[in-house]
Amino acid sequence: MPLFLVLLIYNALLPLVLVVLLPVSAVKMRRRGGYGAKFWQRFGLFDGATKEGLAAVAGRCRWVHAVSVGEVNVARKLIGELLRAEPEVPVVLSVTTSTGYAVAAEGAPGGVQVIYSPVDLPGVVGRVFRRLRPRQLILVEAEMWPNLLRCAGRAGVPVALVNARLSPRSEGRYRRFRGLAAPIFGMLDQVMVQEAEDAGRWERLGVAAQALQVVGSIKFDQEGQAASAPERVAAFRELLGEAFGMGEALRVVLAASTHPGEEVALARLWKEVGPEFPGVRLLLAPRHAERRGEVLAAVGAVGWSVALRSELRAGAEVVVIDSTGELRDWQALAEVVIVGKSFLAKGGQNPAEAIAAGVAVVTGPHMENFAALMQVLGAAGGVQRVAGLEELGGALRELLGKPEAARAMAERGRQALAGHAGATARTAARLRLA
Numbered sequence: 001m002p003l004f005l006v007l008l009i010y011n012a013l014l015p016l017v018l019v020v021l022l023p024v025s026a027v028k029m030r031r032r033g034g035y036g037a038k039f040w041q042r043f044g045l046f047d048g049a050t051k052e053g054l055a056a057v058a059g060r061c062r063w064v065h066a067v068s069v070g071e072v073n074v075a076r077k078l079i080g081e082l083l084r085a086e087p088e089v090p091v092v093l094s095v096t097t098s099t100g101y102a103v104a105a106e107g108a109p110g111g112v113q114v115i116y117s118p119v120d121l122p123g124v125v126g127r128v129f130r131r132l133r134p135r136q137l138i139l140v141e142a143e144m145w146p147n148l149l150r151c152a153g154r155a156g157v158p159v160a161l162v163n164a165r166l167s168p169r170s171e172g173r174y175r176r177f178r179g180l181a182a183p184i185f186g187m188l189d190q191v192m193v194q195e196a197e198d199a200g201r202w203e204r205l206g207v208a209a210q211a212l213q214v215v216g217s218i219k220f221d222q223e224g225q226a227a228s229a230p231e232r233v234a235a236f237r238e239l240l241g242e243a244f245g246m247g248e249a250l251r252v253v254l255a256a257s258t259h260p261g262e263e264v265a266l267a268r269l270w271k272e273v274g275p276e277f278p279g280v281r282l283l284l285a286p287r288h289a290e291r292r293g294e295v296l297a298a299v300g301a302v303g304w305s306v307a308l309r310s311e312l313r314a315g316a317e318v319v320v321i322d323s324t325g326e327l328r329d330w331q332a333l334a335e336v337v338i339v340g341k342s343f344l345a346k347g348g349q350n351p352a353e354a355i356a357a358g359v360a361v362v363t364g365p366h367m368e369n370f371a372a373l374m375q376v377l378g379a380a381g382g383v384q385r386v387a388g389l390e391e392l393g394g395a396l397r398e399l400l401g402k403p404e405a406a407r408a409m410a411e412r413g414r415q416a417l418a419g420h421a422g423a424t425a426r427t428a429a430r431l432r433l434a
Contacts (some may be wrong), residue, residue, distance in 0.1 A: 003150075003183040010146050011122060018119070038101075041116035044127040053113050054131055057090040062433075063134035064093045065117055065148075068100040069324075070350065071140040074163050074218045076107055078138075081428035083111055089433060092132055094118070099288065099324065106325060120145040129155065135433055141165055149187040160190035162427050163218045164202065167368060171201045182206030192427050194220075194420075195372045213430060216423030220373055222356040223421040228332035236326075236333050243307060243316040244281050251280040251335050253396065256327060257287040257349035258340035263295045265344065265389050267302040267318065273393050277400050285321035285330060287340060287349065292322035332357040336399050336406065339363040343389055348374075351383060355413035360406035362386060362395045382413025 040046075046054065062082065066075040072095055079091050093108065094117040095101045104114045118128045129151040137152045137159045144161065152159045166174075174181045185206040193199050194217040203209055241247055255266050263284050270282045286295050292308055299306045299318055307316035309323050321330055331337050337354040341347055342364035350370060351361045355377070362384040367374045377383040386395050399406040 001179040001183060003187075006180050006183045007146055007150060009180070014121065038116055042119050042124075044118050044124045044131075046115070046131075050113075050115065051131075054092065054115075057092060057113060058131060059133040059135075060088075061090045061092050061113075061132060061134050062136045062138060062431075063132055064091055064138045064140065065143050066093065066095050066100060066104070066140040067117075067143055068095070068097040069103050070219070071095075071143070072100045072104045075140050076104070077218055077221070077424050078140075078162060078427060079112060080109060081424050082431060083109060085428055086433060087111065089135065092134070099290075103324060118148075120147045122147050126151055136160065136431065138162055138431065144184055144188070146184050149184065153187050158189045159187060160192065160431055161188050162192045162431075163423075164191050164193045164198065165369075166193075166198055166201045166205075167371060168201070169368065171205065174205050178205065190430065192430065194423075197372075215426040215430070216420040217373070218424045218427060219350055220352045220417055220420040221423040222352070222417055223424065228329045228357060232326075232329045233333050236329060239309075239312055240281065240283075240319065240333075243312045243314060243319060245314060246279070246281075249279050251277070251400070252283055252333055253280055253336045253338065253400070254283045254285060254321075254330055254334035255338040256285050256331060256340055256354065258284060259287055259345040260291070260294075261344040262340055263320075264298045264302060266338065266392075267299045267304055269389060269393055269396075270304075270318070271302065273396050276397065280335070280400060282318050283321055283330065283334070284318065285327060285340075289322045289324055292320060295320050328353050328357070331359055334359055335403065336360045336362065336396065338392070338396075339367070342366045343392075351377070351413075352417060355382065355410060356417060358407070358410050358414060360384070360399050360410045361413065362392065362399065364388060364392070376416050376419065377413050380412045380416035382409060382411075382416045384409065 064075050064079060066072045075093060090111045092113045093104055094115050095104050096117050101116060108114050118124045125147045134157055137157055139161045141163050149159060182205060188207055188211055191202050191207050191211050192213050192215045193202060196214050199212045199214055202212055241250055244250060284295060296306055296308060304318040305316055306318045306320060307313050309319055309321045331354040337359050339349050339351050339361060341349050346366045347369040348363060348367035351363060354361050365387055384395050386392050
């Protein structure tokens, strides 16, 4: 199907889709703290200070677009490498969610302007594109907005999709609508994929063969990655020691990036497993910190004395981590990390940080978003994957009861990650403008 016809259909349907999704989006944003005064950035309208900042980099910047926290973390790693190689090329980083914006704004290095991404309506995205006049558009993982791509194409701005991932399931969905998808994918000048088998999937969907490059995963690349800070880990241990009334003998199991329902299930499971290991305590880190009240109440109803990380108190038995930007250090403190979204939701969360920290990792059955990584880790014996919550208790008993074996598994996982070492630098090298 011709591109102009695809865009015609897309632009006819998009306003209707936005109207339908608006109530759901409004509820989510309210729960996550909302956009605040920056809401109008989604429609290409900026305050005076932001306009000045964007005007200062217009015509010479890169525009990097990410969605939420996971993509923002990938973007930050890549941006750091790009700025080291070409410090004279500033970066505008656009994000979609309020949590992603908070992470981006907090950790943005000098030379980076953070804004909310414009809604992909022709007039809106065109207004922002004209304001920025970027030299390059970089999309992180799967963010292909047709009108944004079209603006770049008309302006002669090269478009790169980095850390690209496409599961067999996603490929199947796109292939059912290949006539609509192929013209969009065909507007990509570079697609940097994580694994060799990914390249064929993208090509079958319309990406030119010469545009495809296998570089590894930025997310799994631990080279040059800031390790957890020992002083911060020590401070966290001291905080927990006071809350739990324990000292150096404290051992921690952390459930990381959990989704609704998983916290209660784990709290109930810990009622069975926890008493067998008196020196071990359970920490729960919900994927979305704004769920803190819901999680606190639910875990308390199971019968635990539960406290928030932000309001730690003596006598706690379980702690809910309700902060952002600290997960790396909490994982480094743990002896075992349970990966959230892998038991009662689908897709899973990234286990790489915990494994890189030398921590034993156990996941549920649903790690679809990290299928390639799980295959590598599984082949190396570097992760323990269970069929469901009914098997998790046994896995925890095994890992906690045999700490030497748990550490050996973690080391095997760490070695398996070495295959992605340097992916960030390889990606940045292929994005050089000079």
